Amino acid sequence: MDLAEQQPLIDQLITLQREADFEEIFLRLTAEQSSNTRFLLKMELNRRGADSRRVLDMRPDWPQACRVFEFAGVTHFMPDEAIAQFQSHCYLYRDRYTLGVYEAMQAWQRRAHNRSLPPSQHQPGQLRQLDVNLITFASYVGRSQDRMHFSSPLELALVNGERVNAKSSDLSIGGIRVSVPYLPRFESGDKVQVFFHGLDKESSHPSLAKGVGYRILGQESRDDRYWLRLIREGDNARFDEYLARFIESNKGRYRVSVDHLLSAAIIKGYEQFFLPRMSGLPLFFSKESPGEAPRLEVVLKSENNLHLLEYWRDEKNQGTLAGLFPPRRLNALLPSGDECRETLIYSFTHAVRSHLYFFSATAEELAESGLRDLFFQVAAKRPSFRVYKFSLDPCTLTEADISSLPTQEIPLSQDKLLRTRLERLGYVGLLQEIPSEPVRDEYLAQPQHQHNANALQRFGHEPNPALFEVETLHYVQLRREARYLHKTAVALRLDEQACVGWTRDISAHGMQVELESPFPGSKGDLVTVSLPRLQPLTKNLDLQTLRYRLVNLNQSRTVLHLCIEGEPERHSGRQFFSLLIESNRTKLKTAQGLRRYRGLARALRNIYSHHVFSNPIYINKGKNSIKPATLALAPRPRSLARLLQACAEAPEQGNLYPLLQGDLLRQLMLDPLRAMAREDLPREVEIYISWQRLANGAPQFHSVAASTLVDIGAKRDFIRHARLKGEFYSVQMGLSRTGRPDTNFIASELDYIAKFAIHKAKRLEDELWSVVGVGELTDTTQATLLRLGLEPAKP
Numbered sequence: 001m002d003l004a005e006q007q008p009l010i011d012q013l014i015t016l017q018r019e020a021d022f023e024e025i026f027l028r029l030t031a032e033q034s035s036n037t038r039f040l041l042k043m044e045l046n047r048r049g050a051d052s053r054r055v056l057d058m059r060p061d062w063p064q065a066c067r068v069f070e071f072a073g074v075t076h077f078m079p080d081e082a083i084a085q086f087q088s089h090c091y092l093y094r095d096r097y098t099l100g101v102y103e104a105m106q107a108w109q110r111r112a113h114n115r116s117l118p119p120s121q122h123q124p125g126q127l128r129q130l131d132v133n134l135i136t137f138a139s140y141v142g143r144s145q146d147r148m149h150f151s152s153p154l155e156l157a158l159v160n161g162e163r164v165n166a167k168s169s170d171l172s173i174g175g176i177r178v179s180v181p182y183l184p185r186f187e188s189g190d191k192v193q194v195f196f197h198g199l200d201k202e203s204s205h206p207s208l209a210k211g212v213g214y215r216i217l218g219q220e221s222r223d224d225r226y227w228l229r230l231i232r233e234g235d236n237a238r239f240d241e242y243l244a245r246f247i248e249s250n251k252g253r254y255r256v257s258v259d260h261l262l263s264a265a266i267i268k269g270y271e272q273f274f275l276p277r278m279s280g281l282p283l284f285f286s287k288e289s290p291g292e293a294p295r296l297e298v299v300l301k302s303e304n305n306l307h308l309l310e311y312w313r314d315e316k317n318q319g320t321l322a323g324l325f326p327p328r329r330l331n332a333l334l335p336s337g338d339e340c341r342e343t344l345i346y347s348f349t350h351a352v353r354s355h356l357y358f359f360s361a362t363a364e365e366l367a368e369s370g371l372r373d374l375f376f377q378v379a380a381k382r383p384s385f386r387v388y389k390f391s392l393d394p395c396t397l398t399e400a401d402i403s404s405l406p407t408q409e410i411p412l413s414q415d416k417l418l419r420t421r422l423e424r425l426g427y428v429g430l431l432q433e434i435p436s437e438p439v440r441d442e443y444l445a446q447p448q449h450q451h452n453a454n455a456l457q458r459f460g461h462e463p464n465p466a467l468f469e470v471e472t473l474h475y476v477q478l479r480r481e482a483r484y485l486h487k488t489a490v491a492l493r494l495d496e497q498a499c500v501g502w503t504r505d506i507s508a509h510g511m512q513v514e515l516e517s518p519f520p521g522s523k524g525d526l527v528t529v530s531l532p533r534l535q536p537l538t539k540n541l542d543l544q545t546l547r548y549r550l551v552n553l554n555q556s557r558t559v560l561h562l563c564i565e566g567e568p569e570r571h572s573g574r575q576f577f578s579l580l581i582e583s584n585r586t587k588l589k590t591a592q593g594l595r596r597y598r599g600l601a602r603a604l605r606n607i608y609s610h611h612v613f614s615n616p617i618y619i620n621k622g623k624n625s626i627k628p629a630t631l632a633l634a635p636r637p638r639s640l641a642r643l644l645q646a647c648a649e650a651p652e653q654g655n656l657y658p659l660l661q662g663d664l665l666r667q668l669m670l671d672p673l674r675a676m677a678r679e680d681l682p683r684e685v686e687i688y689i690s691w692q693r694l695a696n697g698a699p700q701f702h703s704v705a706a707s708t709l710v711d712i713g714a715k716r717d718f719i720r721h722a723r724l725k726g727e728f729y730s731v732q733m734g735l736s737r738t739g740r741p742d743t744n745f746i747a748s749e750l751d752y753i754a755k756f757a758i759h760k761a762k763r764l765e766d767e768l769w770s771v772v773g774v775g776e777l778t779d780t781t782q783a784t785l786l787r788l789g790l791e792p793a794k795p
Helices: 001-013 021-028 036-050 080-092 100-115 197-202 206-210 239-251 257-275 306-311 327-333 362-371 373-381 414-422 437-442 453-459 572-584 600-609 664-674 712-723 747-756 757-769 781-787
Strands: 066-072 074-079 131-136 147-149 155-156 163-171 176-180 191-195 214-221 225-232 281-286 296-301 339-352 354-362 386-394 425-433 469-472 489-494 497-507 512-514 524-530 544-555 561-562 615-621 625-635 653-655 683-693 699-705 726-737 771-779
Touching: 001 021, 001 036, 001 757, 021 036, 021 373, 066 080, 066 131, 074 080, 074 437, 080 100, 080 664, 080 683, 131 257, 155 176, 155 197, 163 197, 176 214, 197 206, 206 214, 206 239, 257 600, 257 615, 257 747, 257 771, 281 600, 296 306, 306 497, 327 354, 339 362, 339 373, 354 362, 354 453, 362 373, 373 437, 373 453, 373 712, 386 437, 386 664, 414 600, 425 600, 453 712, 469 600, 489 512, 497 572, 497 615, 512 544, 544 572, 625 664, 625 771, 664 683, 664 699, 664 726, 664 771, 683 712, 712 726, 747 757, 757 771
Parallel strands: 131 625, 296 469
Antiparallel strands: 066 074, 131 653, 147 163, 155 163, 155 191, 163 176, 176 225, 191 214, 214 225, 281 296, 281 425, 339 354, 339 386, 386 425, 489 497, 489 524, 497 512, 512 561, 524 544, 544 561, 615 625, 615 771, 683 699, 683 726, 726 771
16 A cells, blocks of 8 residues: 555544544445555554654753743643644544644644745734635526536627627536627627527427527636626526436536536535534514414424523523513514624523513613613522523525425425425524623613512513424434434532532433533542432332533533443443333434424524624634635625625625634634534633724724623723724634534535546535534624613714
8 A cells, every 4th residue: 555645534533533433434445445555554544643752842942932841741842832732632642642634734844944944034024914715605596407518600699789799618507608709799688689609400399590688697717718698587497497308318418517516515514513502592483464463483402502491481481482482572673674683682590489470671671661670680699690691594495496495305395385384584683692691790780770670570470471482403313313303300419519400401421401500520520419309100110319520511600511431231320211212202202303294494594694693704724734715695685794804805805803813813712712622512702892093994803701801891991992992892702623524415416526527526525524623703892882881882
């Protein structure tokens, strides 16, 4: 085996070694290799994975830049750039210093040494390092037709009477790209008649001689060559049928363009990375009707946003989220035209004699009532205090893109039923939690007024809110077992400290628990779990002293993920829950939930893709490091778009310099991501940004992590100075580690692309496999200003 020839494959395999199903991935990626080559590849991976004790000493090359760095008992001497490389390579080997890491660092040192300067002097300006590619979610809709490269003489008749001899460049049923000798005078949207003289000679049809109606979309130019992009105008079923037959019968003769499918597959692949990991909960509301206000119809849940749904469960385990949107509130929030409406919602719960009462108010309601300070004084002292950002857009049936749904997912008998269900929807929204626990004291710092807390009764929810449906987002499932929704009382003990709460979901090997008060321990602690209400169900198993280990917890430390501790075969909790699940499969609901309408979850996913309310960032693994590479935008304008494109060099690019200049990129994104596992909850950080303009008009940015500002006064000073000189933004950044890409979702596109351009299909897969992290940027400026008692920014 030629190692140099197999090096790209080896590099790819090394980046995937942390995956739980690595053996399956290895077999898939080496399917075309011989058994001998597969054996040698395994031997090479094992060699590189062997532990190393070799010292890395780079002082001869960079005596001034090196510093002492100790890892796993071995002391090295490296500059900061090399240490970052070292940590990145160790991560690939499960945080171990191996022979593969040593060899990679030796190669890095040779490359840097050959340039004869310290590595930091060779880095391009940080401004350009933070350039990222832009993609627009759902921009592939309507571009599903085959497009064939076909050059043939034709004539264009423009609306001004001018006639231009041209040639087709490529064509599909819905449009055509035309090469012209010069750019004629036209307006975008002008109608044009196309006479296919060359096509008429090759395969005649009555419409070809009469001319076919098109509309001009735009123009392209390159190296003194010009093209017009045309789209079909009007209906001509006979010509459509003729053109479809012509394209199908000539696919073997002319090259088929798969660029539209390639673009669609890339965007869908990126969507599938983000949507299961977004922190918000997509909500779908009905249309207005005479005498009836819109109401919450459906929510789209995933693992990352399930906690939002669970918070709104009452003492009977019934979902009460619809109570957050009474008719009067929702009517006040409805957007006019195509605008996006946003507000902040504050909530808390009050328990009285085993009954749970919900209270909530929007920022506008608090300002109108004059009870904002009182609300914050009462709510912020409670563990149940929550702050949400709610965004709302109008939506349409066409955004569901029903024609793209797999035929096996919606049989013809149910297609009409699904359409009828979707036609009832008129609005799509997103409920996002803004972490309140780290800044609770800022809410309590508001002026203290003597008011009767009973004045807050006006914000109480009505009992028995309307029912709504819950659909589960479809995505690649990486868990080893299903989880079942089940709520029962639970008591946790850590040393001498006790906490009480309830289970959210259960499985044989673990459970998710919500506590009434913050957990005093930390990740990795061993706890003793007691299940008092379940103990009467079994006499043979002790459910009072179950040993579990804490594997994760949320920022407020009230939602815990536990896994069994000890031998699974002898663990009483595993034995009991295995039996409980097996005996009640028809009664217990899995986290996947039940589907009343086949294809509804996919259609809702498509609708939301047109309205994504935050900005996803994708962090990719390159040859030597990880870096942010792609930024996603919504098809509609969002509040952060201007900020994220302020430093970009080209219209098709974004730039993260306003957020992550200086050392913030490493501190807030790269280092945390290296320490994360795929199953970890998103890590969230708030960033304050000052945007000023210099005398020459150039933008100047200064950003800090909000947590580094020592007190409320320092935060207010930063904001006041920013607003005095320019603009202030507050951005919440969530960060998640990704697993393998959901290639099943784009399998049909991949298969079709591979049929005509296998190298493009391979390049697409490589790009998606290189994604190692996803970030989510949310504009929290108004929430920050209101929390700190400052005047809200003008829209």
